Amino acid sequence: MPKRPNPSNVPDIHLNLNVRGLKPSATLAINERSAQLIREGRQIYRFGLGQSPFPVPQPVVEELRNHAHQKDYLAVRGLWALREAVAAYHHRLHGIERSGEDVLIGPGSKELMFVLQLVYYGDLIIPTPSWVSYAPQAKIIGRQIHWAPTHPENDWRLMPAELDRLCRDDPNRPRIVILNYPANPTGDTYTTDELKALARVAKKYKVVLVSDEIYGELHYRGQHVSIARFYPEGTIISGGLSKWCGAGGWRLGTFTFPHTLRWLLDAMAVVASETFTATSAPIQYAAVRAFEGGMEIEQYLAQSRRILRHLGRYVWRRLKASGARVSEPVGAFYLFPDFSPLRDRLTARNIHDSATLCERLLEEAGVATLPGADFGRPSEEFTLRLAFVDFDGSRALVAAQQTPMDRELDKGFLDLYCPNVVHATDAMVKWLEKPAT
Numbered sequence: 401m402p403k404r405p406n407p408s409n410v411p412d413i414h415l416n417l418n419v420r421g422l423k424p425s426a427t428l429a430i431n432e433r434s435a436q437l438i439r440e441g442r443q444i445y446r447f448g449l450g451q452s453p454f455p456v457p458q459p460v461v462e463e464l465r466n467h468a469h470q471k472d473y474l475a476v477r478g479l480w481a482l483r484e485a486v487a488a489y490h491h492r493l494h495g496i497e498r499s500g501e502d503v504l505i506g507p508g509s510k511e512l513m514f515v516l517q518l519v520y521y522g523d524l525i526i527p528t529p530s531w532v533s534y535a536p537q538a539k540i541i542g543r544q545i546h547w548a549p550t551h552p553e554n555d556w557r558l559m560p561a562e563l564d565r566l567c568r569d570d571p572n573r574p575r576i577v578i579l580n581y582p583a584n585p586t587g588d589t590y591t592t593d594e595l596k597a598l599a600r601v602a603k604k605y606k607v608v609l610v611s612d613e614i615y616g617e618l619h620y621r622g623q624h625v626s627i628a629r630f631y632p633e634g635t636i637i638s639g640g641l642s643k644w645c646g647a648g649g650w651r652l653g654t655f656t657f658p659h660t661l662r663w664l665l666d667a668m669a670v671v672a673s674e675t676f677t678a679t680s681a682p683i684q685y686a687a688v689r690a691f692e693g694g695m696e697i698e699q700y701l702a703q704s705r706r707i708l709r710h711l712g713r714y715v716w717r718r719l720k721a722s723g724a725r726v727s728e729p730v731g732a733f734y735l736f737p738d739f740s741p742l743r744d745r746l747t748a749r750n751i752h753d754s755a756t757l758c759e760r761l762l763e764e765a766g767v768a769t770l771p772g773a774d775f776g777r778p779s780e781e782f783t784l785r786l787a788f789v790d791f792d793g794s795r796a797l798v799a800a801q802q803t804p805m806d807r808e809l810d811k812g813f814l815d816l817y818c819p820n821v822v823h824a825t826d827a828m829v830k831w832l833e834k835p836a837t
Contacts, residue, residue, distance in 0.1 A: 434768045445824030447786040448768040450584060450734060453793035454646040457700045460690045467685035476673045477665075478505025478654075479684040485691040486654050490637060492693070493616075494626040502657045504665050506672065507679045509614055509640045509653030513578075515675070516636070516655070517541050519667040520608060522574030525566055527558040529736060529775035529783070531584045531612075547776055552738055555588045555727040560597040567605040577602060579627060580612035582619055582731025585775050585785035587712060589730050592625050599630035608661070609635045615732040617644030617701055620709035624731070633660045643732070644701065645690050646793070650683045703800045704793075708733050710809040711818055715788050715825050722829045733789050736772070739782035739832070746782060748836035753779045765831040767824050791818040 431449035438444050455461075477483065483500035490496045506512040514537045517524065523544040526534045538545045546566055550556045558579065567575065579598065582589040590598070602609045609631055616624040616639070628635040640653035657665045672678075690697070712729040719726050719737050726737040739746060739757065751757050754771035761767045761784075772783025796817040800809060814822055 437762075443766050444762075445767045445820050445827065446790045447788065447824060448770055449789075450643075450732075450787040451648050451789060452643055452646040452733075453789045453791050454700075454704050454797060455794045456641075456646045456650075457690070457697050459694070459696055460645065460647070460686050463689040464682055464686035467682045470681040470685055472681060474678045474681050474684060476678055477669050478503065478679065479681075479688070482684050482688045482691070485688045486639075486656060489691040489693070490626070490628075490656055493624075494629055496626065496628050496632065496637075496656075498656055498658075502659065502662070502665070504655045504657070504668055504672075505679050505684060506653045506655070507676050508642070508651040509612070509638045509655070511651075511676060512653050512655045512668070513537060513610065513612075513638065514541070515668050515671050516610070516664070517543055517576065519671055520574070520576060520664060522576050522608065525563070525575055525577045525607075526776070527556070527579075529556060529585050529772060529777050529785075530578070531580055532770070532774050534578055535776065552725055552727070556583070556586045556736060557588060557590055557594065558598065560594070560601050563598060563601045564604075567601070567607070571605055575605070575607045576610060577607045578610045578612055580614075582615040582624070582729075583734070584615065584732060585734050585770075585772075586727055586736040587729025587732050587734040588727050589619060589624070590627075595625060595627045596630050599627055599635075602631050602634060607634065608664070610638055611635050612638045614638065614640055614643050618705060618708060618733070619731040620705050620712075620729075622701070622705060628656075628658075633658050636661065636664075641687055641690055644704075647690075650680075650686075652679055652683050652687050699801075700797070702805070703797050706805070706809065707793075707796050707800055707818075708788075711788055711791075711814060711821055714811070714814055715786075715821065718825045718829055722832050724832075734785060734787055736775075736783060736785050738772075739784075742832060743782060745832075745836070749834075751782075754781060754783055755779065757782055758784055761828065761831060765827040767828050767831075788821045788824075790820040790824060 434444050434446045434448055480500055483503035486503045487498040487500050490498055517538055518541050523546055524538040525546045525548055527550050528547040535545050548558050548562050548566055550558055611627050628637050637656040641650055642648040716726055716728050723742050724737040724739050725741055726735055729735055754773045758769050758771045761769055769784045769786045772781055773779040777783050799817050
């Protein structure tokens, strides 16, 4: 009989060089660590994972219930009714002419972005700071990554001149540029003039522009503008249900292409057919209702934006008053404070980088955040991202609906319905004021 293999003689697993050294997604890792600390009995304020606190709108939930029996594989590109609904949605909101043929449905926009980089041979340009998974995806696939510098005086927005500088030395090189706004991690967005100027640069160098508008519906004033209006022939609009519809765990993302990039959609669909096959059927049927909109969903969005606007401004004011340099959020549920003005105070407490800053905040103040280094910033910079979502969104929505729209959601409202966010902000400010020992 042949001998059984000795485990001690089994060679080490050989990892792909592109994967070796990568860490798990920072946002998912901090969420799991926070959950573990809570299980151990710690009071932890969860400002790490950017998950919507609001419930899925009831009409969408009802559609999911009505289609729970759907069990068949759907088309690789997605349910036709959903693809048409997504195209109509972009026309209704932005005046962008698309058809169902221009839409690809996937199990989250994160997966679609990965497949795009897999099939399109080109460099990746992303502003710094940017969402934590853009760069690791490019590294896994083996693409060149170019960080586009931004500056706090511009509220961390990518300026057209900087994009032009990155492209001009090799103007014909294939590139993907990812623009995310309202932005994770800053909560900021672009003016219409800035979008027009960025579109002119993108058109000049014929880049493939991915406009990640997953937070578009969470612009606090409902005034999100898609850059696809100004560069329609080269812009892919990325969206989904996770942020504005409170359905992160449903895992449904959308890519909407211009006609001129149909070949790219076709290539992605081929890869999809050999990987995820199709997105969950019941979720796709329910998503049709979400993208169709209607009065009930509009009211849900209006109240969601209202709560996030007042809550974001409260946290912003408190951090700014504490000495942080931080932009006022205008959408989504993030802030990206820079504590460099407090460098002397922090270094006196043996804190010299953003990772240590976040670690100490978690251990000593119970506030879970993420270091700016995870978003592409220099490690020695005292930046961090916080997601002010640690509250019961269902209760807050019901209470907000009982408060006239022309009235402010005051501190009393936040204390009552968003207490963890208020307490976490107090804990951060007190911790920052703590003298070195």
